[in-house]
Amino acid sequence: MKMLWLSLFICITNFSVSAQTCCTAGAPILSGITINSNQERNFALALKYDYRSINRLIQNNEVLVNDPRSRIGMNTIVKASMTFSPKWSAGIIIPFIYQERATISERASSLGQGDIILTGQYLVFAEAFSQLSWLASVKFPTGKINHLDDRSIFLSPDMQSGSGTFDFINQLSFAYNQIGGSLINIETGVLYRINSTNENFAATQNSDGRPYKFGNEFQYIISFKRPFTINKWFVIPDLSLQYRMANANVENHTIAPNSGGQWLNAQVGIYLLPKEKLSIRPYFSFPLYQNLEGLQITTKLGAGIELGYNFSLQKN
Amino acid sequence: MNTLSKIACLLLICLLVACGDNDRFGPSSEWTIPSDEVMDGGPGKDGIPSIDSPQFDQIDDVDFMDDEDLIVGIVKDGEAKAYPHKILDWHEIVNDKVGEQEIALTYCPLTGTAIAWDRNVNGVLTEFGVSGKLYNSNLIPYDRETDSYWSQMDLSCVNGALLNMNIVTHHVIETKWQTWKELFPDAMVLNRATGFNRDYSNYPYGDYRTNDSNLLFPVNNDDDRLPAKERVLSIIGPTASKAYSIELFDTPKVIIDVVDGTEMIIIGDKEQNILLAFENSLDLTNLFIAVDQLPVVATRPDGTKIYSDGSIQGGPSDGAILDHPETFIGYWFALGAFYPDMEIYEL
Numbered sequence: 001m002k003m004l005w006l007s008l009f010i011c012i013t014n015f016s017v018s019a020q021t022c023c024t025a026g027a028p029i030l031s032g033i034t035i036n037s038n039q040e041r042n043f044a045l046a047l048k049y050d051y052r053s054i055n056r057l058i059q060n061n062e063v064l065v066n067d068p069r070s071r072i073g074m075n076t077i078v079k080a081s082m083t084f085s086p087k088w089s090a091g092i093i094i095p096f097i098y099q100e101r102a103t104i105s106e107r108a109s110s111l112g113q114g115d116i117i118l119t120g121q122y123l124v125f126a127e128a129f130s131q132l133s134w135l136a137s138v139k140f141p142t143g144k145i146n147h148l149d150d151r152s153i154f155l156s157p158d159m160q161s162g163s164g165t166f167d168f169i170n171q172l173s174f175a176y177n178q179i180g181g182s183l184i185n186i187e188t189g190v191l192y193r194i195n196s197t198n199e200n201f202a203a204t205q206n207s208d209g210r211p212y213k214f215g216n217e218f219q220y221i222i223s224f225k226r227p228f229t230i231n232k233w234f235v236i237p238d239l240s241l242q243y244r245m246a247n248a249n250v251e252n253h254t255i256a257p258n259s260g261g262q263w264l265n266a267q268v269g270i271y272l273l274p275k276e277k278l279s280i281r282p283y284f285s286f287p288l289y290q291n292l293e294g295l296q297i298t299t300k301l302g303a304g305i306e307l308g309y310n311f312s313l314q315k316n
Numbered sequence: 317m318n319t320l321s322k323i324a325c326l327l328l329i330c331l332l333v334a335c336g337d338n339d340r341f342g343p344s345s346e347w348t349i350p351s352d353e354v355m356d357g358g359p360g361k362d363g364i365p366s367i368d369s370p371q372f373d374q375i376d377d378v379d380f381m382d383d384e385d386l387i388v389g390i391v392k393d394g395e396a397k398a399y400p401h402k403i404l405d406w407h408e409i410v411n412d413k414v415g416e417q418e419i420a421l422t423y424c425p426l427t428g429t430a431i432a433w434d435r436n437v438n439g440v441l442t443e444f445g446v447s448g449k450l451y452n453s454n455l456i457p458y459d460r461e462t463d464s465y466w467s468q469m470d471l472s473c474v475n476g477a478l479l480n481m482n483i484v485t486h487h488v489i490e491t492k493w494q495t496w497k498e499l500f501p502d503a504m505v506l507n508r509a510t511g512f513n514r515d516y517s518n519y520p521y522g523d524y525r526t527n528d529s530n531l532l533f534p535v536n537n538d539d540d541r542l543p544a545k546e547r548v549l550s551i552i553g554p555t556a557s558k559a560y561s562i563e564l565f566d567t568p569k570v571i572i573d574v575v576d577g578t579e580m581i582i583i584g585d586k587e588q589n590i591l592l593a594f595e596n597s598l599d600l601t602n603l604f605i606a607v608d609q610l611p612v613v614a615t616r617p618d619g620t621k622i623y624s625d626g627s628i629q630g631g632p633s634d635g636a637i638l639d640h641p642e643t644f645i646g647y648w649f650a651l652g653a654f655y656p657d658m659e660i661y662e663l
Contacts, residue, residue, distance in 0.1 A: 062515075064514065067512075068362050068365045069359060069363045103363050152351055153355075154355075154356060156356040156357065156358040158358065202355070206352055207350070210355075210534045252534055258520060294520055
């Protein structure tokens with residue numbers, strides 16, 4: 001029974017490499033989108049804390065030193081999902097975002113609810129060892145976008161908790177379990193995010209603000225997992241690789257010169273399953289390769305922990 | 317008074333002093349410009365690091381400049397220093413001393429404006445840093461003594477303890493490297509040992525300099541009388557201002573004109589990429605362009621030679637120095653935004 005549950009658990013765990021570079025406005029919460037179980041009337045709750053040290057200054061692919069800036073991002077993501085039928089499921093993601101920008105003479109921060117994401121998933125097929133899922137999400141402009149500094153000036157768009165836009169995320173993922181009869185499981189998928197333009201960022205009663213758009217992005221993710229039993233505990237170490245390509249942001253209808261680029265990130269984590277319905281996953285992530293447009297400050301290290309609780313509403 | 321009372325009094329005094337300091341130098345929400353038009357550029361305060369210990373080379377030792385590269389030059393007390401745009405693009409402010417004058421060379425890559433500010437502000441020597449804020453796409457420096465924010469092109473304090481105070485400026489000469497070498501062959505040149513490793517050969521804003529439709533931040537007055545990125549010499553008078561486009565000088569020439577009641581001499585050459593303005597306090601007439609005789613920029617038949625710093629040799633005014641009006645070069649879109657009533661000189 002436990003092995004069956006373990007198999008199910010592996011199926012429902014998500015791609016967990018985060019996408020954040022320097023901004024929130026939705027980017028880090030992509031990692032919260034989950035491929036759900038195909039077990040009918042399954043309900044899942046997850047709580048994730050993610051910390052990012054964003055203090056690597058890069059020009060193209062060269063790391064520069066003597067940068068007076070540093071940034072951190074701390075995100076708490078609450079997620080709930082429900083499987084309604086063997087084919088269909090849906091979920092909601094609610095992020096809370098803290099960002100801090102520090103220089104030698106200033107420390108500015110913002111804390112607030114980010115944009116809420118609603119997701120719907122269709123299980124294209126599920127066989128004994130494999131499954132293909134399609135997931136579509138809409139990000140709603142519910143996040144806080146009026147954070148001010150200590151002189152009552154709007155913080156820049158990448159320091160706001162939300163983007164003020166409807167964005168659309170399409171994701172296709174394929175999972176294959178027990179490759180070659182081993183206990184190794186592989187998940188791979190692609191994701192494309194289409195962002196819209198906030199035409200009135202920083203608008204006030206006296207000002208129409210200005211247009212701002214975060215660049216669209218593409219991701220390819222591959223993840224490996226293998227379960228072990230240690231002293232009657234199930235543990236599942238995982239390794240994920242994420243390739244991310246983001247277009248430049250568009251500011252005032254002009255391509256922002258120091259934005260966009262390519263990232264290759266790795267994430268190492270381990271699922272601890274102390275109880276049948278409960279999972280705990282600490283992880284850390286780090287960049288393997290970054291080739292960015294112009295000069296950008298980007299993530300140097302990330303770490304976090306996820307708590308998952310999963311149960312069925314079906315009567316036995 | 318017992319010991320406890322003394323301690324209480326001391327604490328009270330400390331508290332009052334602390335409160336006073338906060339009131340004086342702490343962040344303020346009061347702006348002389350519309351605060352909702354002030355933009356956070358993203359890097360944060362000092363996120364673009366000013367150069368506070370500039371290092372210089374002799375012209376002959378400089379190997380990173382091309383002849384067409386722009387520099388900003390300052391001449392004071394017989395000392396000439398050049399600050400390449402290539403370095404200014406990454407730092408925006410250089411706190412320095414030229415001759416006996418403590419100056420901060422402020423430069424905004426987005427408006428193309430270079431203005432030298434006096435670092436003695438309100439009787440106190442200060443440094444300026446990059447606040448990370450922009451108004452009409454233009455740099456807002458802050459002074460490190462009072463943490464007041466200033467508008468570079470408005471030339472005044474717009475937020476903080478020194479609110480409404482005007483800044484004292486010093487004249488700069490903005491031209492291309494080849495021309496500067498002929499004007500001041502003994503000048504010192506800011507080098508790349510800035511304390512920061514940046515790729516100074518790489519312009520960080522893409523096609524911004526030449527693309528008229530590329531404005532990263534909106535301005536509060538779209539003035540399309542000239543192309544947005546046309547380089548224009550502005551003369552700012554107390555009650556009126558005037559613009560002289562570099563395109564006027566596709567053939568080198570001297571223009572005598574009146575701005576805000578004062579007669580001016582404007583000398584320019586698009587080929588040499590130089591635009592200069594002087595107050596014609598000596599009532600000089602019959603001036604001829606002489607940029608083919610650099611460092612002389614203009615001459616008169618009576619033997620008068622005018623140099624780029626306004627000094628005169630030969631002729632009846634030998635030894636005199638022409639004063640400079642309040643003047644700087646910038647992209648037209650920014651001048652039109654800051655000075656909506658600015659007149660444009662036409663031939």
